[in-house]
Amino acid sequence: xAALSEEQRMIKDQASAWVREQAPVSTFRAMRDQDVxxxxxxETWQAMIEMGWTxxxxxxxxxxxxxxxxxxxxxLEQLGRNLVASPLYASSVVGAAALMHSGSEDQKxxxxxxxxxGGRLVVLALEEGPRHxxxxxxxxxxxxxxxxxxxxxxxxxxxxxxxxxxxxxAKVDHGAGETGVGLFxxxxxxPGVRRHAVKTMDSRxxxxxxxxxxxxxxxxxxxxxxTGQAVLEAVLDVATAALAAExxxxxxxxxDMTLDYLKTRKQFGQVIxxxxxxxxxxxxxxxxxxxxxxxxxxxxxxxxxxxxxxxxLVALAKCKASEFLHEMSSQLIQIHGxxxxxxxxxxxxxxxxxxxxxxxxxxxxxxxxxxAKLLNF
Amino acid sequence: xxEQAINLDTFRAEVAGWLQENFPENLKGxxxxxxxxxxxxxxxxxxxxxWRDRLASRGWGTPTWPADLGGGGLNHEEAKVLSxxxxxxxxxxxxxxxxxxxxxxxxxxxxxxxxEDQKKRHIPGICSxxxxxxxxxxxxxxxxxxxxxxxxxxxNGDHWLINGQKVWTSGADISQWCGALVRTDSGVKKxxxxxxxxxxxxQPGVETRPIKLIAGASPFCETFFNDxxxxxxxxxxxxxxxxxxxxxxxxxxxxxQTGARPTSNKVSxxxxxxxxxxxxxxxxGELADxxxxxxxxxxxxxxxxxxxxxxxxxxxAKGNPEVSAAASILKNSATRVSQERAELTLEFMGHQGLGWxxxxxxxxxxxxxxxxxGGKAISIYGGSFEIQNNIIxxxxxxxxxxxxKG
Ligand SMILES: Cc1cc2nc3c(=O)[nH]c(=O)nc-3n(C[C@H](O)[C@H](O)[C@H](O)COP(=O)(O)OP(=O)(O)OC[C@H]3O[C@@H](n4cnc5c(N)ncnc54)[C@H](O)[C@@H]3O)c2cc1C
Numbered sequence: 001x002a003a004l005s006e007e008q009r010m011i012k013d014q015a016s017a018w019v020r021e022q023a024p025v026s027t028f029r030a031m032r033d034q035d036v037x038x039x040x041x042x043e044t045w046q047a048m049i050e051m052g053w054t055x056x057x058x059x060x061x062x063x064x065x066x067x068x069x070x071x072x073x074x075x076l077e078q079l080g081r082n083l084v085a086s087p088l089y090a091s092s093v094v095g096a097a098a099l100m101h102s103g104s105e106d107q108k109x110x111x112x113x114x115x116x117x118g119g120r121l122v123v124l125a126l127e128e129g130p131r132h133x134x135x136x137x138x139x140x141x142x143x144x145x146x147x148x149x150x151x152x153x154x155x156x157x158x159x160x161x162x163x164x165x166x167x168x169x170a171k172v173d174h175g176a177g178e179t180g181v182g183l184f185x186x187x188x189x190x191p192g193v194r195r196h197a198v199k200t201m202d203s204r205x206x207x208x209x210x211x212x213x214x215x216x217x218x219x220x221x222x223x224x225x226x227t228g229q230a231v232l233e234a235v236l237d238v239a240t241a242a243l244a245a246e247x248x249x250x251x252x253x254x255x256d257m258t259l260d261y262l263k264t265r266k267q268f269g270q271v272i273x274x275x276x277x278x279x280x281x282x283x284x285x286x287x288x289x290x291x292x293x294x295x296x297x298x299x300x301x302x303x304x305x306x307x308x309x310x311x312x313l314v315a316l317a318k319c320k321a322s323e324f325l326h327e328m329s330s331q332l333i334q335i336h337g338x339x340x341x342x343x344x345x346x347x348x349x350x351x352x353x354x355x356x357x358x359x360x361x362x363x364x365x366x367x368x369x370x371x372a373k374l375l376n377f
Numbered sequence: 378x379x380e381q382a383i384n385l386d387t388f389r390a391e392v393a394g395w396l397q398e399n400f401p402e403n404l405k406g407x408x409x410x411x412x413x414x415x416x417x418x419x420x421x422x423x424x425x426x427x428w429r430d431r432l433a434s435r436g437w438g439t440p441t442w443p444a445d446l447g448g449g450g451l452n453h454e455e456a457k458v459l460s461x462x463x464x465x466x467x468x469x470x471x472x473x474x475x476x477x478x479x480x481x482x483x484x485x486x487x488x489x490x491x492x493e494d495q496k497k498r499h500i501p502g503i504c505s506x507x508x509x510x511x512x513x514x515x516x517x518x519x520x521x522x523x524x525x526x527x528x529x530x531x532x533n534g535d536h537w538l539i540n541g542q543k544v545w546t547s548g549a550d551i552s553q554w555c556g557a558l559v560r561t562d563s564g565v566k567k568x569x570x571x572x573x574x575x576x577x578x579x580q581p582g583v584e585t586r587p588i589k590l591i592a593g594a595s596p597f598c599e600t601f602f603n604d605x606x607x608x609x610x611x612x613x614x615x616x617x618x619x620x621x622x623x624x625x626x627x628x629x630x631x632x633x634q635t636g637a638r639p640t641s642n643k644v645s646x647x648x649x650x651x652x653x654x655x656x657x658x659x660x661x662g663e664l665a666d667x668x669x670x671x672x673x674x675x676x677x678x679x680x681x682x683x684x685x686x687x688x689x690x691x692x693x694a695k696g697n698p699e700v701s702a703a704a705s706i707l708k709n710s711a712t713r714v715s716q717e718r719a720e721l722t723l724e725f726m727g728h729q730g731l732g733w734x735x736x737x738x739x740x741x742x743x744x745x746x747x748x749x750x751g752g753k754a755i756s757i758y759g760g761s762f763e764i765q766n767n768i769i770x771x772x773x774x775x776x777x778x779x780x781x782k783g
């Protein structure tokens with residue numbers, strides 16, 4: 001772990017204590033068992049608002065704390081550990097980043113404070129097909145003299161069930177054919193917007209959202225075709241690095257559960273961790289975890305510092321986090337034997353969440369390819 | 378043509394004719410669904426029951442087993458013809474599924490170790506597809522270290538009294554019989570005081586509690602024996618020789634698991650074409666994701682190598698796939714093939730591979746997810762991946778035994 005500032009240490013300790021005491025995995029289990037439609041408990045969200053996490057990265061001028069992504073990563077990692085379900089990532093990180101990177105001063109003034117105080121849930125509506133592909137957007141925004149008409153369907157929108165507003169990526173059409181991608185702010189109760197919950201294996205609040213000739217004011221355009229692509233990339237960099245931090249936490253908790261079991265489960269008169277086959281596997285996983293942590297921390301730091309190689313580091317972090325979480329969640333089950341397969345035990349939750357996060361915003365293969373592209377080969 | 382070939386052709390014609398008369402058209406291509414799906418845990422009715430009974434009347438659910446015990450009495454060539462002809466008309470043999478562990482494991486072990494009386498009492502039921510067997514091996518403290526099992530059986534007049542707890546007993550709640558490993562002597566080395574008992578599940582001393590799995594269904598149970606009874610003559614093999622009987626049964630289990638079945642029966646067609654349908658292809662017809670393409674190719678090559686190895690081992694054993702230590706190699710290799718296939722499929726399905734329920738996902742996609750989850754167990758049951766490697770190291774390679782003593 002990189003050296004933390006006093007403030008960072010306090011935030012990390014607070015997050016770790018809160019997650020341990022107030023948001024154990026049994027809370028997630030209860031949410032799943034009760035089939036909570038919005039995909040999280042309102043009390044969980046309320047607690048996060050009170051701790052100020054919803055405004056963590058929002059600049060102070062807009063009512064936030066203006067802390068960096070490294071600090072945010074500390075919180076997300078703790079949340080990832082216990083699979084805490086909330087819209088914090090989708091709205092207070094990704095939604096906030098969208099408005100921090102685009103929109104007029106008025107729009108920022110209007111929305112960022114609402115994101116920071118948890119009053120509005122602003123989420124990115126990007127994916128259209130089964131695989132992450134931000135360069136192939138089919139949603140269309142037609143610009144007319146009086147406004148914008150938006151149409152298309154967005155799938156797998158994170159926290160789309162509870163969202164109050166969507167930031168929609170769409171191809172802009174000036175009337176003279178399509179140009180670049182733009183970003184559009186759409187309140188969920190705008191006529192023509194329809195959404196339905198999508199039941200995924202991680203029991204979280206995804207939605208599929210359809211925009212049927214939705215009429216918007218011109219101000220709804222947060223970024224036009226000239227800047228849209230660059231803004232989207234910047235938002236995705238933040239979203240991807242932050243997700244990698246959450247994934248690291250999820251994998252680290254899976255590692256700890258596994259290590260604990262290796263030290264306590266006895267067969268053949270000894271703890272199973274004493275079998276070298278398993279000892280070496282744990283050693284290998286531990287090494288991978290350390291490598292992953294370095295990459296995640298470096299990516300977050302690069303975003304804070306506007307580093308030149310930030311994009312490379314983000315691709316690296318997501319790739320490593322995906323690979324490690326993939327292997328770790330599988331081994332969590334394997335090393336627990338029969339118990340690992342039961343729903344009463346938590347391992348299945350980690351496995352299911354792992355595959356969802358691995359796939360989100362591009363899987364390991366996607367980011368290997370992106371890394372190659374960034375290195376120009 | 379040789380005499381044998383002529384006989385086989387005659388047999389093929391006979392099978393084809395019989396199928397035409399006896400296989401219910403309704404079941405064509407339905408697979409195992411009418412028989413309760415992968416768990417095979419629903420009451421079999423109507424055409425499904427009719428087909429089960431007709432097949433059993435010829436002994437063709439267990440084609441190579443002796444005819445006088447309810448089997449088909451066929452040789453391996455004839456059995457192959459039967460399965461080809463059934464495949465041809467879209468029929469499946471549901472009896473191995475309906476018998477639980479009966480056809481793949483318990484039956485062969487009874488035929489090897491059982492008395493004439495035991496064979497007569499137990500084999501026909503397995504062949505009928507109406508008597509399901511479960512296996513009571515594992516206990517909370519005896520998983521990989523099976524020899525540490527503590528469930529006790531004591532002689533009590535004309536029967537055995539059994540007390541203790543088993544766990545992970547697949548199908549315990551829907552089985553009629555159980556093959557259980559029990560401790561019959563506590564004063565000797567662990568492996569020398571174990572016996573194999575066969576007992577009825579439907580009796581006051583047996584209680585089962587289904588355990589839900591990560592895939593959602595509850596195919597296995599905790600099983601409690603509280604003064605449960607087994608008849609005196611339902612001891613399989615010699616008293617205190619249960620370890621050899623039980624180990625032999627596990628070899629049959631491994632042998633039955635070498636086929637690398639897909640974890641889901643629904644996703645059909647080649648992996649390559651399915652991948653293309655989600656990922657797309659380049660102008661020259663290659664899978665659009667080059668990284669994934671290489672990994673799928675690697676998987677297909679491993680699948681091929683696995684198939685070739687089964688064929689080679691079978692040929693070397695002259696038609697009888699040997700039930701031996703080689704089964705450990707094949708089990709681990711089969712496990713890798715099916716788990717890898719499931720993971721790759723999940724990956725290329727992207728968001729569509731992450732569904733749990735609802736109309737946003739096709740039936741195939743949902744079934745794939747459930748199968749992928751359930752398939753995580755293949756490397757755990759029947760001797761885990763690690764335990765198979767221990768067996769290979771010790772029994773095939775002659776390396777010193779480091780852990781599995783006692
Ligand atoms: C779906 C499913 C169905 C099952 N059905 C049945 C059934 O019908 N009847 C029945 O009796 N049992 C059944 N089992 C139980 C199964 O056989 C056991 O789960 C298995 O033997 C492992 O035991 P365990 O779960 O206690 O794990 P443990 O033995 O505690 O193993 C935990 C981990 O340690 C590893 N390990 C243990 N010893 C060693 C060693 N010496 N060297 C290296 N690694 C080691 C294991 O490989 C595993 O990864 C089933 C299990 C599952 C998952």
